[in-house]
Amino acid sequence: MNKEIESGSKSLKRDEMIKYAYDLFYRNGFHATGVDTITEGTGISKRTLYKHFTSKEGLITATIDHYHQLRYKAISDYLEKSTIRNPVDKALIIFDFLSALVNSGMLDGCFAMNAKTEYANKAKEIEAAYDTYVAAVQQLIESYLKEGKIADYKSIAMQVVMLFEGAIIRSKALGNSQPVKLAKAAAKVICNQ
Incomplete structure (x- = not known):
């Protein structure tokens, strides 16, 4: 005991x-x-x-894992609770999730991306933790695109995530959600929606 x-x-x-x-x-x-x-x-x-x-980098990796748990759950819950029926449209509301964050004043960007950027080529475990988080988000998008019968859904999901990541960076730099709206419009084109 x-x-x-x-x-x-x-x-x-x-x-x-x-x-x-x-x-x-x-x-x-x-x-x-x-x-x-x-x-x-x-x-x-x-x-x-x-x-x-064992090190500060080990603590940073643990904080990225913490972020991964929080943010992935928030994203997947947001998509799952949506009343949108079309799975492709549902996947693309990940941009609405991001817009809501930015519009609420959350302009610090992606925690995991910030860590990877600060430790680029310096700490493989930090970069790996970021990659694990992004892979989980990408697999989530893949599942909706696959359900929506998008040809080459894995490649398209990667492109959607790249647009998502770019929107995070530009929104952080500009201090508004306009880049998110543009990224969602581009994602719709890629998905032929």
Whole structure:
């Protein structure tokens, strides 16, 4: 019984570090946020942090996984709860999801993409975590396009995701959702909708 309590306590500490670091990284960036800031904010020692994550990059990878869980669920729920019946149209409302985020003031971009950009060619585990997240989103789009009988649905889904990623970057740069609307229009053309 004590081992279960101890294990649960370790899991809570780990989760607390991930959530706290996630917020700091999203707000301040990855290089600008030091391990000291994270340990001071959580009251957890560096030793404990490094017991759970072998490095700062390990913590960043865990925060990307946290983002993946949150964002993928939010996207899939948004698509699934839509009353749109046509599966291709349903896939393309991923852009409406993004527009809603941008219009609500969420202009920090994609957390996972931000990490990959800051650590490009420097940390393979961070890049791999980003790639896993994008692959999951792409497979979600693929499933709707396949259901909609789109020929070469895998290639088309990749193009839709590329438009989605580009819309994230441009919306972040411009501070509005206009790029998202343009990306959705281009995605409709690609899908022959």
